[in-house]
Amino acid sequence: xxxxxxxxxxxxxxxxxxxxxxxxxxxxxxxxxxxxxxxxxxxxxxxxxxxxxxxxxxxxxxxxxxxxxxxxxxxxxxxxxxxxxxxxxxxxxxxxxxxxxxxxxxxxxxxxxxxxxxxxxxxxxxxxxxxxxxxxxxxxxxxxxxxxxxxxxxxxxxxxxxxxxxxxxxxxxxxxxxxxxxxxxxxxxxxxxxxxxxxxxxxxxxxxxxxxxxxxxxxxxxxxxxxxxxxxxxxxxxxxxxxxxxxxxxxxxxxxxxxxxxxxxxxxxxxxxxxxxxxxxxxxxxxxxxxxxxxxxxxxxxxxxxxxxxxxxxxxxxxxxxxxxxxxxxx
Amino acid sequence: xxxxxxxxxxxxxxxxxxxxxxxxxxxxxxxxxxxxxxxxxxxxxxxxxxxxxxxxxxxxxxxxxxxxxxxxxxxxxxxxxxxxxxxxxxxxxxxxxxxxxxxxxxxxxxxxxxxxxxxxxxxxxxxxxxxxxxxxxxxxxxxxxxxxxxxxxxxxxxxxxxxxxxxxxxxxxxxxxxxxxxxxxxxxxxxxxxxxxxxxxxxxxxxxxxxxxxxxxxxxxxxxxxxxxxxxxxxxxxxxxxxxxxxxxxxxxxxxxxxxxxxxxxxxxxxxxxxxxxxxxxxxxxxxxxxxxxxxxxxxxxxxxxxxxxxxxxxxxxxxxxxxxxxxxxx
Numbered sequence: 001x002x003x004x005x006x007x008x009x010x011x012x013x014x015x016x017x018x019x020x021x022x023x024x025x026x027x028x029x030x031x032x033x034x035x036x037x038x039x040x041x042x043x044x045x046x047x048x049x050x051x052x053x054x055x056x057x058x059x060x061x062x063x064x065x066x067x068x069x070x071x072x073x074x075x076x077x078x079x080x081x082x083x084x085x086x087x088x089x090x091x092x093x094x095x096x097x098x099x100x101x102x103x104x105x106x107x108x109x110x111x112x113x114x115x116x117x118x119x120x121x122x123x124x125x126x127x128x129x130x131x132x133x134x135x136x137x138x139x140x141x142x143x144x145x146x147x148x149x150x151x152x153x154x155x156x157x158x159x160x161x162x163x164x165x166x167x168x169x170x171x172x173x174x175x176x177x178x179x180x181x182x183x184x185x186x187x188x189x190x191x192x193x194x195x196x197x198x199x200x201x202x203x204x205x206x207x208x209x210x211x212x213x214x215x216x217x218x219x220x221x222x223x224x225x226x227x228x229x230x231x232x233x234x235x236x237x238x239x240x241x242x243x244x245x246x247x248x249x250x251x252x253x254x255x256x257x258x259x260x261x262x263x264x265x266x267x268x269x270x271x272x273x274x275x276x277x278x279x280x281x282x283x284x285x286x287x288x289x290x291x292x293x294x295x296x297x298x299x300x301x302x303x304x305x306x307x308x309x310x311x312x313x314x315x316x317x318x319x320x321x322x323x324x325x326x327x328x329x330x331x
Numbered sequence: 332x333x334x335x336x337x338x339x340x341x342x343x344x345x346x347x348x349x350x351x352x353x354x355x356x357x358x359x360x361x362x363x364x365x366x367x368x369x370x371x372x373x374x375x376x377x378x379x380x381x382x383x384x385x386x387x388x389x390x391x392x393x394x395x396x397x398x399x400x401x402x403x404x405x406x407x408x409x410x411x412x413x414x415x416x417x418x419x420x421x422x423x424x425x426x427x428x429x430x431x432x433x434x435x436x437x438x439x440x441x442x443x444x445x446x447x448x449x450x451x452x453x454x455x456x457x458x459x460x461x462x463x464x465x466x467x468x469x470x471x472x473x474x475x476x477x478x479x480x481x482x483x484x485x486x487x488x489x490x491x492x493x494x495x496x497x498x499x500x501x502x503x504x505x506x507x508x509x510x511x512x513x514x515x516x517x518x519x520x521x522x523x524x525x526x527x528x529x530x531x532x533x534x535x536x537x538x539x540x541x542x543x544x545x546x547x548x549x550x551x552x553x554x555x556x557x558x559x560x561x562x563x564x565x566x567x568x569x570x571x572x573x574x575x576x577x578x579x580x581x582x583x584x585x586x587x588x589x590x591x592x593x594x595x596x597x598x599x600x601x602x603x604x605x606x607x608x609x610x611x612x613x614x615x616x617x618x619x620x621x622x623x624x625x626x627x628x629x630x631x632x633x634x635x636x637x638x639x640x641x642x643x644x645x646x647x648x649x650x651x652x653x654x655x656x657x658x659x660x661x662x
Contacts, residue, residue: 041520041521041522041523042491042520157609157610158390159609160609187389187390187547187610188389188547188548188588188591188592189389189587189588189591189605189606189610190389190609190610191591191593192590192591192603192605192606193605193606193607195593196603196605214520214521215593216521216595217592217593217594217595218593219595220593220594220595220596220597220599221593221594221597221599240597241597241598244595244596244597244598254522255521255522256595258521258522258524258525259521259550259595260524260525260528260548260550260551260553260554261550261553261594261595262549262550262553262577262589262592262594263594263596263599266553266554268529268532269525269528269529269554270525271522271523271525271526271529272522272523272525272526273526275490275492275493275523276490276520
């Protein structure tokens with residue numbers, strides 16, 4: 001449904017400090033009806049990846065390099081003329097963002113904002129758009145939709161704003177929904193409501209979801225497949241249960257061990273030493289090697305490609321795949 | 332320095348703490364007076380020397396206000412706080428300053444709590460100067476896991492985790508006994524969050540610190556707290572030894588919070604309790620039990636709507652308190 005190949009999105013930094021290679025040769029596929037989780041910590045390039053898909057990266061300072069491909073229904077979105085891109089954006093591919101308050105316009109009612117896409121893409125009349133907005137508010141579980149449709153964003157709670165954002169994104173029944181940290185700004189009980197809502201809507205509407213998050217817990221509960229990103233690269237990809245059963249990249253392994261749990265025996269948390277390097281100066285060789293407990297000279301000299309682990313669909317960018325005995329020796 | 336207190340004696344005690352914010356009148360001060368915001372509404376607890384109380388709640392629960400009023404960064408409306416036996420709210424400004432040395436705070440966002448124009452060294456030297464202490468910046472930095480060369484850097488040159496380490500070093504510089512940790516890891520990435528949590532645990536055992544650890548995340552709190560108190564709308568709704576509250580939560584709100592934590596385990600077959608509705612405004616708390624409009628307890632009755640449940644001991648474990656009329660009944 002959506003094919004991303006060798007996506008490179010670079011930023012020219014201020015003061016001529018060099019080029020930040022935020023997204024560096026990222027490839028993945030999104031299949032119809034599935035949820036693909038993209039997981040990583042801040043600075044890994046997951047949000048820039050999602051913005052690049054809809055060409056929402058501000059240019060300058062950012063630019064998507066030639067040779068990158070984002071294919072949707074047989075067309076390269078990166079080569080599409082602006083009017084045709086606009087027909088896709090918000091219509092067939094929609095997006096919800098982390099912070100609903102900054103993504104909603106404070107001077108328009110929620111009804112106007114939900115209806116706008118339907119007026120533009122489906123040429124609905126204002127009256128029909130309003131009716132559609134009410135229908136969407138009902139769909140996302142907002143009580144008294146006939147009254148709420150005339151509210152302004154500031155009159156709503158955080159959870160309700162995120163529901164409005166979802167209603168806006170889904171008004172044209174998109175085939176692909178990109179959800180970038182959709183619940184990070186919300187309280188945990190409200191987060192549970194929104195996730196349940198997204199699961200239900202995905203089943204009802206049959207759309208594919210690209211779930212971008214830092215939270216391995218969300219991915220475990222909601223994604224069919226997972227892409228793990230680190231330092232602008234895809235470092236591991238697998239089906240969800242396979243990834244959690246056999247994390248192969250030392251970064252994935254470390255990240256899983258670092259999550260505080262309520263269901264596991266209490267032990268000292270595993271911390272990954274050091275921090276994410278700057279995007280202007282990724283380390284040579286494997287970009288994770290300065291923080292990796294298994295690293296040896298080969299990791300410093302040569303960056304590994306994504307290597308198949310032997311399980312269908314499971315690949316990791318790590319030389320341990322070719323020399324697994326080194327992992328055992330370390331344990 | 333005061334004599335060491337006998338074991339089992341609380342170092343800090345909070346009795347019936349209340350903080351109401353007077354709401355402004357609408358219409359430029361001419362309108363009808365609005366009800367006050369009852370941010371903290373009668374909170375009591377004690378923390379034993381060298382131990383940690385985890386104070387958990389969602390936004391608007393009042394957890395941060397509890398920490399700030401205890402240190403008199405905000406004045407309480409009523410109630411009392413005792414620290415090493417002295418009545419904190421009765422101190423004059425001179426004795427309060429002396430006490431501030433013994434009670435410190437680490438903030439959630441280390442960036443906005445560090446002066447951007449001061450180097451790390453200057454930031455750490457200032458409290459030493461004020462309190463005429465002879466501590467050394469380099470040893471403080473080493474204690475929080477930073478290279479002494481960091482003394483010359485400015486906050487913007489540091490990563491989030493490094494800034495939080497500086498915030499912790501600043502709190503420690505005056506050798507406190509008690510530290511309020513106000514969401515100290517909420518803004519950090521998972522791998523760095525684990526580093527900082529482990530650091531706080533190490534510092535606690537090395538310096539025999541007492542913590543009030545404020546968080547919205549029950550999983551994080553499990554890794555550091557001896558006792559956990561859960562707040563909802565300005566009140567503690569459950570308080571128990573940590574092992575106890577995770578194994579057998581008694582209040583329906585605690586159960587819902589626990590079930591809403593996304594576990595990084597795709598095979599988890601936990602029964603999710605998804606609460607309906609939003610957190611009510613603390614300016615208009617519901618009558619009776621503050622949780623009753625969202626409560627999923629099957630025994631919920633008229634009593635919940637009219638009668639405020641007291642925080643009471645729930646057998647068989649002594650020291651396990653819950654504010655629910657039906658705390659003994661399974662859900």
